[in-house]
Amino acid sequence: MSKSYEQQVEELNKDWQENPRWNGVVRDYSAEEVISLRGSVEVEYSLARQGAEKLWEKLNSNSYTHAMGALTGGQAVQMVKGGLEAIYLSGWQVAGDANLAEQVYPDQSLYPANSVPTVVRRINNALRRADQIEWSEGNRDREWLVPIVADAEAGFGGPLNAFELMKSMIEAGAAGVHWEDQLASEKKCGHMGGKVLVPTQQHIRTLTAARLAADVMNVPSIVVARTDSLAATLLTSDMMNEINNFAPVNVQLKDSFTWKTAWTQQFRVD
Structure with missing residues (x-):
């Protein structure tokens, strides 16, 4: 017997909240929206x-x-x-x-x-x-x-x-x-x-x-x-001011070449 819409929503919400698989996973949509998109046939x-x-x-x-x-x-x-x-x-x-x-x-x-x-x-x-x-x-x-x-x-x-x-x-x-x-x-x-x-x-x-x-x-x-x-x-x-908020090593970035140089200096990959 197929589960009702309400049962599916409840189970999905519970899974998102309790299943360690979803720790740290952020969704900007609801379980109701997901179930609504699934249709009646699973x-x-x-x-x-x-x-x-x-x-x-x-x-x-x-x-x-x-x-x-x-x-x-x-x-x-x-x-x-x-x-x-x-x-x-x-x-x-x-x-x-x-x-x-x-x-x-x-x-x-x-x-x-x-x-x-x-x-x-x-x-x-x-x-x-x-x-x-x-x-x-x-x-x-x-x-x-x-x-x-x-x-x-x-x-x-x-x-x-x-x-x-x-x-x-x-x-x-x-x-x-x-x-x-x-x-x-x-x-x-x-x-x-x-x-x-x-x-x-x-x-x-x-x-x-x-x-x-x-x-x-x-x-x-x-x-x-x-x-x-x-x-x-x-x-x-050209939103370099916004990017500067996340710039490594406290450098002000004028272009993406500066960003690349600053990033590689801070995070070397050997």
């Missing part, structure tokens, strides 16, 4: 849920987890055979050789937005087939369905785009998804110049949209915030 996204739970456990029990970037399902199968406990799927891989436009692109978010979810699904299908084969042969010790962390680039637009992309990632079975704070229309690969950062609040809206999508689909996905602030030299606004 769909279970087993691969995404199990992957997210496994990944969260690893994040809280290990200092790190080995992973490699898989471009195909066959590569992912070999990685799991080799002992890796997670799979990474990068946007630059998809841009270069696995996008739905069937083109070879630089890492500039030029490919269709559903390309990465499509590869996530292919990888999970390959891992499921490998699991089925070994299971039928009586070998049931290997954990084939390892968590997949996928690249959502800069979200391919605004919060609504991020919401829909996160839904597609979950439907495909991704455990975690990372989002960068570059301006989507000017997206550049890490080694390229000309990267443009969006305002912090704009990036927070993207992350909030991703978390809302996961809540609506009732999956405890890992939402990763990624920044290009150490490499980017351009901003979408």
Whole structure:
């Protein structure tokens, strides 16, 4: 028997308040709004849920987890055979050789937005087939369905785009998804110049949209915030006075080059 709207709201509020998984997670929307967006039919996204739970456990029990970037399902199968406990799927891989436009692109978010979810699904299908084969042969010790962390680039637009992309990632079975704070229309690969950062609040809206999508689909996905602030030299606004409120080492910043210098002096990465 399906639960009433009121029961679902009550259970979700209780989960947010009591489940240690949500410690420190801030939402600017209500449980009522989440349940209203779910509809009357509850769909279970087993691969995404199990992957997210496994990944969260690893994040809280290990200092790190080995992973490699898989471009195909066959590569992912070999990685799991080799002992890796997670799979990474990068946007630059998809841009270069696995996008739905069937083109070879630089890492500039030029490919269709559903390309990465499509590869996530292919990888999970390959891992499921490998699991089925070994299971039928009586070998049931290997954990084939390892968590997949996928690249959502800069979200391919605004919060609504991020919401829909996160839904597609979950439907495909991704455990975690990372989002960068570059301006989507000017997206550049890490080694390229000309990267443009969006305002912090704009990036927070993207992350909030991703978390809302996961809540609506009732999956405890890992939402990763990624920044290009150490490499980017351009901003979408001239609000340097606002940025100065957060400047490290008490320096007044005149431009993003000064910001980069001050930041790297304070927080060296060796």
